[in-house]
Each structure stands twice: as structure tokens, then as C-alpha cells.
């Protein structure tokens with residue numbers, strides 16, 4: 478039987494139950510989920526499914542990540558709610574490719590781990606699954622592992638097995654709707670051009686889950702725990718002098734009350750300038766290099782290959798900005814005289830991140 482897999486939390490429990498109910502079936506997992514966005518989240522979910530299938534001894538095949546086809550298919554349905562028309566198209570796409578794969582492999586049956594997901598409509602899944610199974614000459618297997626305490630058992634198992642528990646369905650549109658209802662930024666969609674790993678980002682989680690795979694292979698014990706913290710994302714910013722945009726590097730945790738301000742440097746000393754508005758501090762690249770121990774030749778270099786966050790936080794501290802300080806700190810080539818304009822659009826918000834502790 479070909480089992481379409483959406484995530485490890487659903488697949489681990491589902492495959493265990495399926496094995497009990499179909500002891501004579503050889504189960505093959507098929508991870509085909511081009512709806513998952515961004516790609517780092519796709520990699521993270523796949524990584525955990527690989528770990529789960531390995532534990533269960535189930536062969537796993539990865540389908541193509543043809544997200545452009547998926548995006549095209551749901552065009553015009555971006556604003557649909559979950560369980561609505563967009564989800565129906567999403568299932569269509571995934572089930573069609575799964576049914577094709579089942580036929581290609583010579584399987585007689587197919588099913589999906591989505592059936593165990595409490596947030597999905599089973600009726601919608603069965604309707605779509607049966608349609609494509611019939612079209613490709615395979616049987617769609619419907620099982621209900623949610624009722625009779627199944628969901629509670631599934632949750633217990635996912636905790637015991639330390640599975641990766643994602644907190645959104647998968648696509649870009651569901652994610653933005655969910656975050657806007659939560660009044661939270663969709664920070665999963667931020668990806669700095671420099672490729673730095675941001676605090677609380679999917680990339681940070683991916684590193685943790687890759688490391689835990691290594692620890693498990695080495696037979697070492699670990700825990701993954703959650704930590705509350707104040708997160709920050711810089712969306713956009715610039716500094717203008719005489720109406721000309723200057724090269725600038727805005728350090729993390731720099732905020733402005735109304736995004737825009739105009740003023741001048743009150744006084745400057747040893748490469749640090751005190752701006753007369755919004756407690757802003759400006760430092761020269763030379764000063765930044767001196768206190769950070771870095772050797773950036775230009776601001777461009779700093780912007781495209783910044784140091785790790787802890788270096789920037791140490792620079793903030795060196796000018797008297799503690800970790801609780803949200804004043805803007807900006808690196809410029811030189812500190813100009815006369816009027817300047819500064820614009821910073823950023824988000825500062827309470828968040829939760831995962832941490833790995835090796836025991």
C-alpha cells in the first residue's frame with residue numbers, strides 16, 4: 478500500500494495503526510507535499526518523516542517539490558479559509574500524484590496520513606482520495622484513527638517520540654491567515670539575503686533537528702525545550718543625508734516609534750554619534766570593526782556577510798545598549814554633519830524558540 482505522508486506527527490501514529498490493521502501489507506511512504514512553504518520548513522518536515530520511517534522500518538520515497546505547479550493550481554483561491562476550496566485543490570494535487578505513483582509502483586492500494594489530522598475534513602479527504610484512486614485504478618483505503626481516543630493517543634506518542642510538531646498546516650496562505658489572526662508576524666517568511674540564521678527561525682530549528690539526528694546516531698541523550706524570548710525582524714530601513722541614501726547597516730533590535738525620524742547628530746566622539754531624536758546612535762565602520770574584532774572593508778561586505786547575532790549584541794553593549802534596549806544603532810562609513818532622515822520598519826514581538834541540550 479502506498480501511504481501519502483504529510484508530516485511525522487500524523488505519519489508515525491498512522492503507520493503504526495495501519496500495520497496493526499493490515500499486517501500482510503508492505504507499506505511504502507510517499508512524501509509529496511509541494512504545498513509546504515518555505516522550503517526550509519519542507520526540509521524540516523521531511524527530515525522528521527525520514528527519522529520516523531527509519532524507526533518504523535518503512536521505506537520512504539520523496540516526491541518532487543514542484544511548488545510552482547501547486548501555486549498555479551491554487552491561483553484565485555489564496556484567501557479561502559482552511560477546509561475550503563483551496564484545501565480541496567491542494568488535496569487534489571497531492572492525491573493525483575500519489576495515485577500516479579501507486580500505479581507506477583504497481584501498488585493496489587493507497588491512503589493518506591492526512592486522515593488522522595484533527596484539523597482536516599475526513600469527508601473532503603475521502604471524496605478526493607476516492608476520485609483519483611479510481612482514475613488511476615487503485616483502491617483508496619479509508620481508516621478512522623481519530624475517534625475512540627485516537628487523537629489523544631497520537632498526541633502522547635508524538636511527545637514520547639519527540640517528533641517535530643509544526644504549528645501551521647503548510648502553505649503560504651494558511652500561514653499568513655493564521656499569523657494575522659494571532660496578530661503575529663509570519664516570521665517564517667523572512668529570509669535575509671546574507672543567509673544568516675535568525676533567532677526562532679525555521680533554519681534555526683532545522684539545525685537543531687539535524688544535530689539531534691547526529692546525537693541519536695552517536696547514542697547520546699538530549700532534550701529539546703522551549704524558551705520564551707523577545708524576537709526581532711528588520712523589514713526595511715534607510716538613512717538619508719542631503720536627500721541621498723547612505724550605505725548603512727542597521728543592527729538587530731533597532732526600532733523607531735513611528736518608523737521615520739528627522740534630526741541631526743548632537744555630538745560625536747571616537748566614532749560614536751549621538752542623534753538628537755529617538756535615542757538613536759550612529760557608529761562608524763571603523764568603530765564597529767574595532768569593538769567587534771571584525772575586519773570589514775566596506776559596509777556592503779558587512780551587509781551581505783554580517784557576523785553572528787552575538788557579535789552585534791556585543792557591539793550594542795559596547796555603546797551602552799543592554800539586551801533590553803530597543804534604541805536604533807546604525808553603522809555608517811562616516812558620521813555626517815547636518816540634517817539626516819532615518820527610516821526603520823521592524824517588528825519586535827514575544828516569541829518561543831526551541832533549544833537543544835545535550836545531556
Ligand code: SF4
Nearest residue numbers: 564567646647648651
Ligand atoms: S491550508 Fe493546508 S490543506 Fe489547505 S491549502 Fe494550505 S497547505 Fe493545503
